[in-house]
Amino acid sequence: MPHLLHGGDYNPDQWLKSKEATWKEDMRLARLAGINTLSVGIFAWAALEPEEGRYEFGWLDEIMDLMAENGISAVLATPSGARPGWMSHRYPEVLRVNGDRSKNRHGGRHNHCLTSPVYREKTLAINTALAERYGKHPALGVWHLSNEYGGECHCDLCQERFRAFLQDKYGSLDELNEAWWTAFWAKTYSDWSHIESPSTHWRGEQDIHGLHLDWMRFTTEQFVDFYLHEAAPLKAITPDVPCTTNLMGTYPGIDYFRLAQVLDVVSWDSYPQWSGTERDVRTGAEAAFHHDLTRSLKGKPFMLMESSPSATNWRPVAKLHRPGVHLLQSLQAVAHGSDTVQYFQFRKGRGGSEKFHGAVVDHEGTENTRVFRDVAEVGARLAELDAVVGTDTPAEVAVVFDWHNRWALDDMKGMLQQKTGYHRTVVDHYKAFWEQGVPTDVIDSSLIAEPGYLDRYKVLVAPMLHMLRPGVAEAVDAFVRRGGTFVASYATGYVDENDRTFLGGFPGPLRDTLGVWCEEIDALYEDDRNALEWDGRSYEAFDLCELVHAETAEVLGTYGADFYAGSPALTVNARGEGQAYFIATRTGEDFLDDFYRGLVASTGVERALAADLPAGVTAQVRTDGQTDHVFVQNLNPTAAAVDLGAEGILELAPFSTAILDRPRPQV
Numbered sequence: 001m002p003h004l005l006h007g008g009d010y011n012p013d014q015w016l017k018s019k020e021a022t023w024k025e026d027m028r029l030a031r032l033a034g035i036n037t038l039s040v041g042i043f044a045w046a047a048l049e050p051e052e053g054r055y056e057f058g059w060l061d062e063i064m065d066l067m068a069e070n071g072i073s074a075v076l077a078t079p080s081g082a083r084p085g086w087m088s089h090r091y092p093e094v095l096r097v098n099g100d101r102s103k104n105r106h107g108g109r110h111n112h113c114l115t116s117p118v119y120r121e122k123t124l125a126i127n128t129a130l131a132e133r134y135g136k137h138p139a140l141g142v143w144h145l146s147n148e149y150g151g152e153c154h155c156d157l158c159q160e161r162f163r164a165f166l167q168d169k170y171g172s173l174d175e176l177n178e179a180w181w182t183a184f185w186a187k188t189y190s191d192w193s194h195i196e197s198p199s200t201h202w203r204g205e206q207d208i209h210g211l212h213l214d215w216m217r218f219t220t221e222q223f224v225d226f227y228l229h230e231a232a233p234l235k236a237i238t239p240d241v242p243c244t245t246n247l248m249g250t251y252p253g254i255d256y257f258r259l260a261q262v263l264d265v266v267s268w269d270s271y272p273q274w275s276g277t278e279r280d281v282r283t284g285a286e287a288a289f290h291h292d293l294t295r296s297l298k299g300k301p302f303m304l305m306e307s308s309p310s311a312t313n314w315r316p317v318a319k320l321h322r323p324g325v326h327l328l329q330s331l332q333a334v335a336h337g338s339d340t341v342q343y344f345q346f347r348k349g350r351g352g353s354e355k356f357h358g359a360v361v362d363h364e365g366t367e368n369t370r371v372f373r374d375v376a377e378v379g380a381r382l383a384e385l386d387a388v389v390g391t392d393t394p395a396e397v398a399v400v401f402d403w404h405n406r407w408a409l410d411d412m413k414g415m416l417q418q419k420t421g422y423h424r425t426v427v428d429h430y431k432a433f434w435e436q437g438v439p440t441d442v443i444d445s446s447l448i449a450e451p452g453y454l455d456r457y458k459v460l461v462a463p464m465l466h467m468l469r470p471g472v473a474e475a476v477d478a479f480v481r482r483g484g485t486f487v488a489s490y491a492t493g494y495v496d497e498n499d500r501t502f503l504g505g506f507p508g509p510l511r512d513t514l515g516v517w518c519e520e521i522d523a524l525y526e527d528d529r530n531a532l533e534w535d536g537r538s539y540e541a542f543d544l545c546e547l548v549h550a551e552t553a554e555v556l557g558t559y560g561a562d563f564y565a566g567s568p569a570l571t572v573n574a575r576g577e578g579q580a581y582f583i584a585t586r587t588g589e590d591f592l593d594d595f596y597r598g599l600v601a602s603t604g605v606e607r608a609l610a611a612d613l614p615a616g617v618t619a620q621v622r623t624d625g626q627t628d629h630v631f632v633q634n635l636n637p638t639a640a641a642v643d644l645g646a647e648g649i650l651e652l653a654p655f656s657t658a659i660l661d662r663p664r665p666q667v
């Protein structure tokens with residue numbers, strides 16, 4: 001694609017009765033807003049196949065032709081995200097069974113069994129028909145498979161498939177019993193047919209953490225398999241058209257690093273909860289984290305498949321975008337690696353639960369709205385950024401976010417139950433780099449363990465890496481030995497990939513790398529406070545304090561209170577050419593900011609701008625290796641200024657973006 005894509009979800013099938021009045025007008029409005037792509041067909045199954053086997057493609061032909069005439073490319077969807085009523089009523093096996101074993105009624109969306117042969121047959125048939133009919137259509141740009149895959153199915157068909165997955169993985173029940181530690185509470189399995197998915201009814205087998213982990217891995221594989229099933233006819237008929245499915249950031253139910261392996265391009269739906277206040281700095285950091293995670297899934301530019309041009313109707317408070325915020329959020333996605341800015345939705349529907357969700361075209365129906373002008377402004381700005389398409393993000397820092405680790409921490413009974421705060425903690429560490437304008441990747445253990453993968457980084461940060469999957473500790477140790485800087489925290493290296501604890505002292509296989517032995521961990525009540533004393537300052541410590549012996553590590557900071565006052569709270573271990581830091585307690589952003597500021601300076605990792613960025617101002621870079629495009633963004637509700645030295649002062653209005661181009665410094 002020569003241009004950044006700009007557009008969004010479009011449901012012409014909701015306007016079939018008034019298409020003469022709306023469709024041509026939609027094309028005019030789209031062009032006026034600088035829109036060059038629309039996503040069609042996402043929930044159109046009932047319009048495409050009103051009766052079993054009878055396809056109605058006429059309306060889609062017409063709209064695809066209109067789009068082509070208007071220079072608008074189609075992100076064409078397969079319709080499996082929701083299905084027509086005739087299918088549920090004729091073939092009840094397609095309906096999902098919940099964790100409590102209750103069977104769903106027809107309704108909603110994402111409500112299908114992933115195993116059901118009928119559902120697979122029906123999706124295969126309609127996807128094949130779509131590919132045959134539109135494979136050569138000039139409007140076709142990208143395939144959008146289904147929509148926001150999610151949930152799980154516990155029906156008998158899925159149980160059978162789960163057992164087959166386990167048999168394939170473990171080979172024998174003896175291996176499975178050992179991996180799951182089933183001697184606990186008399187859980188030993190003596191027959192494969194006794195194994196069931198974890199049930200929410202009377203906590204059925206939720207205490208076998210290995211079972212739960214394998215269920216989550218199985219569910220991920222179900223989506224991978226279903227995606228491949230859906231993609232097969234598209235790949236066969238249109239091998240050159242990229243396929244994607246839209247992800248949801250850090251949605252907990254699917255390991256996106258695994259799912260991303262089978263996508264051609266990663267896309268995701270971003271809905272930051274902007275407030276128009278100082279809180280937007282944190283909101284911006286969270287949005288940036290999710291963009292960087294999405295980019296890192298495949299290590300290349302992604303698509304922002306959905307975002308709201310204004311209010312997000314499913315939020316408890318559907319606040320409007322303040323002036324400037326829409327452009328800010330759109331350019332933020334591009335700054336972090338998106339090659340598209342797309343919305344849910346282009347035209348607001350008249351009925352249903354999304355009729356008050358933000359849209360390019362409101363119920364009022366014209367271009368004379370504030371939101372339309374905001375969207376048109378984004379369109380004009382994106383049209384100037386052709387040079388950014390396909391460019392890279394030169395990250396020398398990686399922060400680890402790992403789904404399997406998160407599942408294990410969520411299951412864990414101990415420490416702070418239900419409050420382990422893994423996601424928040426990872427964002428806290430990430431934010432310290434984001435605020436300094438340091439390009440950062442967000443990666444998982446599967447990438448760490450890939451041979452040579454860590455070679456590209458100078459700094460690796462893995463907060464709360466409780467689970468160490470095979471190969472991770474070895475790769476991290478090799479990374480440190482050849483000169484890398486590694487940062488770990490409390491609650492690291494407790495369990496293996498089956499959630500069985502390591503024996504012989506935590507942090508398990510990272511003990512030599514970090515040079516510490518973590519003997520105990522203290523959980524604090526909400527009002528309890530300790531302190532981390534470091535570098536002449538005292539920082540608040542709370543929630544979790546790990547009691548640490550420095551073995552080969554040097555003690556940099558100590559606890560300020562309680563029976564472990566004076567014992568190590570921050571250490572560094574010199575190993576080979578590199579070093580490994582251990583932060584033993586949870587702190588506020590004040591400590592993380594100071595600590596990582598020092599680390600960025602001492603390791604010399606690339607910053608987007610060699611300037612002191614005021615609080616709430618950040619910078620990101622995209623580069624083709626010759627030219628850097630530096631996006632400087634002010635997330636404050638007030639004006640800010642950046643001192644660029646010889647190049648003068650860069651003034652930034654509230655919620656604004658400046659894009660500076662410069663030749664890339666050649667090393």
Ligand SMILES: [Zn+2]
Pocket residue numbers: 096097113114115116153154155156157158
């Ligand atoms: Zn099922």
